[in-house]
Amino acid sequence: MGEAEASAAPWGRRPMEKFQAVLDLHLKHRNALGYGLVTLLTASGERIFSTAVFQCPCSATWNLSYGLVFLLVPAMGLFLLGYALNARTWRLLTGCCAPGTRSSCGSCRRGVLVCAQLSGMAAVAPLTWLAVALLGGNFYECAASGSDILVRCLCPGGDSACAAQLPLVPCKGSAPEGPDLRKELRAQSQVLGWVLIAAVIIFLLIFTSVARCLSPVSFLQLKFWKIYLEQEQQIFKREATEHANKLAKENVKCFFESSNPKESKTPSMKEWQQISSVYTFNPKEPYYSMLHKYVNRKDKNDSIRSASGDTVIPALDFVDASGMTSDVPL
Numbered sequence: 001m002g003e004a005e006a007s008a009a010p011w012g013r014r015p016m017e018k019f020q021a022v023l024d025l026h027l028k029h030r031n032a033l034g035y036g037l038v039t040l041l042t043a044s045g046e047r048i049f050s051t052a053v054f055q056c057p058c059s060a061t062w063n064l065s066y067g068l069v070f071l072l073v074p075a076m077g078l079f080l081l082g083y084a085l086n087a088r089t090w091r092l093l094t095g096c097c098a099p100g101t102r103s104s105c106g107s108c109r110r111g112v113l114v115c116a117q118l119s120g121m122a123a124v125a126p127l128t129w130l131a132v133a134l135l136g137g138n139f140y141e142c143a144a145s146g147s148d149i150l151v152r153c154l155c156p157g158g159d160s161a162c163a164a165q166l167p168l169v170p171c172k173g174s175a176p177e178g179p180d181l182r183k184e185l186r187a188q189s190q191v192l193g194w195v196l197i198a199a200v201i202i203f204l205l206i207f208t209s210v211a212r213c214l215s216p217v218s219f220l221q222l223k224f225w226k227i228y229l230e231q232e233q234q235i236f237k238r239e240a241t242e243h244a245n246k247l248a249k250e251n252v253k254c255f256f257e258s259s260n261p262k263e264s265k266t267p268s269m270k271e272w273q274q275i276s277s278v279y280t281f282n283p284k285e286p287y288y289s290m291l292h293k294y295v296n297r298k299d300k301n302d303s304i305r306s307a308s309g310d311t312v313i314p315a316l317d318f319v320d321a322s323g324m325t326s327d328v329p330l
Contacts, residue, residue: 067143
């Protein structure tokens with residue numbers, strides 16, 4: 001019996017080992033997997049809109065506005081959604097307009113830098129939408145067929161017959177010259193799509209290279225930094241859950257027993273605000289998080305939210321986007 005259990009044990013452990021391997025892979029590459037999932041969902045959504053919802057009116061009056069609405073409005077919505085789903089947005093906004101809050105030029109400058117980084121991350125989904133839509137060609141074809149500028153380009157010499165047929169190009173059953181105009185409009189759309197993709201790739205490569213070149217810490221220290229943040233957030237969540245559980249039990253017990261609660265040490269509002277602020281790097285005191293910076297502060301009454309030499313480093317933007325900080329109020 002003992003030998004049978006011993007021989008079956010490895011088979012019983014294999015599913016858990018595979019699950020742990022998948023979990024480790026997800027934790028290690030969660031940012032890349034997240035961006036990949038967003039890109040896939042955005043591309044799928046564009047295909048659904050293009051085939052099931054979009055119907056060009058084939059009117060000189062409506063083609064331009066109708067095509068631009070489908071091309072740009074979903075992109076704007078995805079851009080704003082990218083802001084809303086980013087934890088750093090809420091770190092930056094929460095409490096910034098509360099009474100008594102003071103902001104200096106340095107904090108405003110850091111806020112602008114963080115907003116620029118947020119804009120770059122939020123632009124992934126809308127750029128994907130634009131690229132896929134341009135490669136498909138339906139939205140651009142409809143919008144361009146109602147543009148007076150393209151009418152003059154596609155119908156040289158002010159050909160009135162061509163100008164009259166151009167808004168009908170996106171529709172089936174157009175004039176004989178319609179297919180040629182449609183191919184030209186679709187070719188323009190696809191060229192713009194590939195140019196956009198190439199421009200985004202080049203920009204990301206340049207930005208990532210510059211950010212890594214300006215990184216104040218080495219490659220291996222960045223790896224250690226990310227491991228530390230994962231461990232800190234896991235321990236913080238566990239300890240916060242345990243502390244909240246004890247506090248809740250004590251309060252409920254005192255309510256039903258009509259007794260006074262035991263004294264419980266809970267961080268003050270000021271302490272919560274300081275560890276919740278956006279991370280800034282200081283080469284004199286290279287702390288790994290705002291919590292790390294708070295517990296190692298020299299003056300217990302001193303604020304850690306802003307100090308001389310603090311700056312926002314693009315290569316360290318992962319500090320505010322790990323663990324529990326990814327939970328946003330939506």
